Amino acid sequence: MQPLKYRLANASDVESLVALINQAYRTNTGSSWTSEQDIVTGDRINHQQLLESLNQQNFSLFVAEIVEHSESALVACVGLAFQHSSVEIGTFCVASDWQNQGIGKQVLAYAEQKAFAIFPTLISYEMFVLDARIELIQYYERCGYSKTACIESYPIHANVGQPLIDLQLQHMSKSIS
Template structure:
């Protein structure tokens, strides 16, 4: 597999990112191994929500592109929201046609390294995962994340889709390992 090229997302990416995020989270196509299509209906994000996120001072969204013959294709994205000595990882997705190829693993590792480079005082990486997505929770556990006792209600008020089943957000955390 060709290496991924990473860069910070900008407003010119919004339409493509909205399509990528909604496709990755809410459809089950390509080589998709996990999705929310059977547990949440509606869009995961819209143009205005992404524009608002990109304007936040403590938020950065990174895109991963596959470069082939001087053409680049957006294949993944991941967001970092900095909060004191922690960073929340979210808006993480891989185009379903590019899943099961090790891209998610590469993108997550990149995000963790980038977060530490931006904020060397980080203590924890954090994320929230839908509790019904046990395969995704297990995936993050393989990469050092652990479930915490913190479980929150699904954010219906955030306009990120309507749950089709009873859903909660499971908090997960991973300690930042500082190299000596």
Template sequence: MQPLKYRLANASDVESLVALINQAYRTTTGASWTSEQDIVAGDRINHQQLLDSLNQQNFSLFVAEMVEDLESALVACIGLTFQQNAVEIGTFCVHSRWQNQGIGKHVLKYAEKKALEELPSLTHYEMFVLDARTELIQYYERCGYSKTACVESYPIDANVGQPLIDLKLQHMTKSVIKEM
């Protein structure tokens, strides 16, 4: 795997990020294993939602690029929403062409490290995963996350797609281990 180059997303990235996120979450192509296409209909995100997120003071969206033949290819993104002593990880996806190559694990580790740099008082990471996505929950468990007792309703009013089956959001958390 070629090294990834990380940077903060900006408004000029919105069009390509919307395409990346919707492709990763809502289609089954290439080596994709993260698609929600059979359980959620409609786009995962639109331009305005992404712009609104980028304008939030407590939110950072990082993009991961790979340089191929002198061209930068957008391969992944991950969002961090900072709270008091926690950070919620979301808007996390890897383009289906690049899945199953360990990129997601690198991107997640980068985001966890970056969150701790930004918020040294950080005690834990958290995320919400669709409960029907058992393979994704198992992936995060292998990355050190644990399911909590918190299960929330699918956010139908958030305009992130319409569930095709009964869905809930499973809360997961991971304690921060600070190096000495």
């Protein structure tokens, strides 16, 4: 596998990122195993939401690219939202054509390392995963995350799609040692 090149996302990436995020979360193509299309309908994010996220303090969105023949291809993204002594990892996806190649594990490791480099006083990494996504929860458990007792309602008010089944958000955490 070719090495990934990471950088902060910027406003010129918005169109590509909206397409990447919606494709990764809401379609089932390529070698995708992360699609939510059977449990959530509608876009995961729109241009306005992404622009607002990019302008938030304490939030950074990183893109991962593969450079081939002097051209770069956007293959993944991950967001870091800093909160006191923890960082929430979200807006994390890999383009379905690039899944099952270890990119997700590399991007997650990069996000954890980058978060700690930015705030070395962090004590934990946090994330929320749809409770119906058992295989994704198991993946994160293999990466050192644990389910907590915290379960939140699906954020219908956030305009991130409409659930087709009863969904909740499972909080997961990983201590920084």
